[in-house]
Amino acid sequence: EIVLTQSPGTLSLSPGERATLSCRASQSVSSNYLAWYQQKPGQAPRLLIYGTVSRATGIPDRFSGSGSETDFTLTISRLEPEDFAVYYCQQYGNSPLTFGGGTKVEIK
Amino acid sequence: QVQLVQSGAEVKKPGASLKVSCKASGYTFTDNHIHWVRQAPGQGLEWMGTVNPSGGYTTYAQKFQGRVTMTSDTPTLTVYMDLSSLRSEDTAVYYCARGFTGGIRDLFDSWGQGTLVTVSS
Numbered sequence: 001e002i003v004l005t006q007s008p009g010t011l012s013l014s015p016g017e018r019a020t021l022s023c024r025a026s027q028s029v030s031s032n033y034l035a036w037y038q039q040k041p042g043q044a045p046r047l048l049i050y051g052t053v054s055r056a057t058g059i060p061d062r063f064s065g066s067g068s069e070t071d072f073t074l075t076i077s078r079l080e081p082e083d084f085a086v087y088y089c090q091q092y093g094n095s096p097l098t099f100g101g102g103t104k105v106e107i108k
Numbered sequence: 109q110v111q112l113v114q115s116g117a118e119v120k121k122p123g124a125s126l127k128v129s130c131k132a133s134g135y136t137f138t139d140n141h142i143h144w145v146r147q148a149p150g151q152g153l154e155w156m157g158t159v160n161p162s163g164g165y166t167t168y169a170q171k172f173q174g175r176v177t178m179t180s181d182t183p184t185l186t187v188y189m190d191l192s193s194l195r196s197e198d199t200a201v202y203y204c205a206r207g208f209t210g211g212i213r214d215l216f217d218s219w220g221q222g223t224l225v226t227v228s229s
Contacts, residue, residue: 035215037153044203044219045153056217088153092213096169097143097155 002026002091004100012108019076021103023089028069030093036065036074039102040085048087049074079105110134112142112204112220119226125192128223130204132185138162141207142187143216144178146200156202158212159187167212194227201225 003026013019023034032052037045047056049065052072062077076083084107089100115129130142144156157168159178166178177190187204201222207214 033213033215037216044205044222045216046219047208047215047217050208050215090153090215092215095167095213097213099153099155101152 001096002029002094002098004089004091004098006087006089006100006103008103009101010104010106012106013079014108015079015081017079019074019079019083019105021074021076021087021105023067023072023074023100025070025072025091029072029091032068033091033093034065034067034072035090035092036063037088037090038083038085039088045088076105110206110218112206112218114202114204114220114223117224117226119228120194122195122227122229124194124227125190126194126198126225128189128191128202128204128225130187130189130220132187132206135206137180137182137185140210141212141214142178142180143205143207143214144176144189145203145205145216147203147222148197148200151200154200156189158207158214160212161187194225196227199225199227 005024007022034052036049039045064075086102086104088102111133113131138161141158143158159166161180180187204220205216206218208217
């Protein structure tokens with residue numbers, strides 16, 4: 001099983017700042033099949049990024065993904081008020097599908 | 109638009125069984141797997157398994173093998189997840205989610221609203 005470790009656990013930033021979230025895999029993620037989701041309290045997760053770098057439909061371009069093999073990054077270029085949430089990475093290259101523990105982006 | 113609507117919250121006693129439904133609309137039901145993901149209170153996301161509505165084939169996470177059954181009913185466009193021998197650790201929000209690419213190993217582009225299941229004596 002691929003273990004995904006997200007860091008930091010919590011990121012305290014102000015609107016307009018840049019957010020950089022890390023997701024590290026215990027082994028290489030096949031075909032860079034790595035996705036990112038955003039989850040707000042009381043809501044289901046929402047797909048942001050898939051295939052490491054591709055934005056899902058309707059996702060603004062301030063969200064970008066990068067990385068390869070075992071190290072992946074989600075960058076939010078300028079935080080908007082609605083971006084404060086928890087973010088999860090997920091690998092879908094190997095079974096079982098696994099998620100990281102999440103990074104909470106909170107208002108400083 | 110794609111929509112997944114789940115059944116309502118449940119309270120169960122330890123040892124009981126659970127059945128959660130997920131009704132799909134807005135796309136061709138048999139084109140995409142439906143996956144089940146759960147989230148314990150204040151915790152992260154955990155994949156439980158998947159069912160292919162075209163044929164009913166299933167793949168389960170090893171952790172849930174023998175305790176979970178996922179089925180689909182094409183005429184009603186509904187997928188079901190049964191979980192038996194419930195224990196307190198099964199208290200969680202259970203989500204159904206549509207697989208994006210159509211394979212077993214997949215990401216999730218649409219999610220149900222979640223079903224809160226509480227296991228308590």
